[in-house]
Amino acid sequence: MKKLLILLFFILIFGSCTTNYFLCETAGPVKLYASPNTNSTYIEVPVGKNLISTGKYKKYRRAKYGNKRGYVYKTRFLSEKKIRSLSDWNFDSETSTYKYSHSNHALSNSTKYKYKPTSTGGTVQVKGYYRKDGTYVKPHTRRAPSRRK
Incomplete structure (x- = not known):
């Protein structure tokens, strides 16, 4: 049973x-x-x-x-x-x-990106978020933003 x-x-x-x-x-x-x-x-x-x-x-x-x-x-x-x-x-x-x-949605623009420095310094973890047109972007890894000098 x-x-x-x-x-x-x-x-x-x-x-x-x-x-x-x-x-x-x-x-x-x-x-x-x-x-x-x-x-x-x-x-x-x-x-x-x-x-x-x-x-x-x-x-x-x-x-x-x-x-x-x-x-x-x-x-x-x-x-x-x-x-x-x-x-x-x-x-x-x-x-x-x-x-x-x-x-x-609970996500706001201030929590859209989550920066996690890595040993290589070249990637950033991005949290999932919604675009203005309503499509959902899944969490992913991308290149880190370039630094201005």
Whole structure:
């Protein structure tokens, strides 16, 4: 019984998947349906507007446009940019577009770089951070800044 509980625990922990979100720009009018496998249009998203969707290669994709949630069916977009989470993006109702809000993050510009001198003096460890456009830059090593004389 104990082994079964441990097995179930590991399946729960390691079997959970993460959801990939995409900021999608519409190439044409996109129909948002209330549920999958339905023919009634819930709302139509205009050309050139952004919506957030999941499951890039799925037939039915969950989607969000403003405060409306639904599904899109076999839709091709002008552009699809992978984003980290929904909470990073706010919908601007005046322009009907999503805007990145970096104020939701604990990282600030003052903690963006972490300098660790090495024996060679030529590398710097950089902490992960968010760019203004919302993309996440993973922690990495780069050359140290040059010193001015």
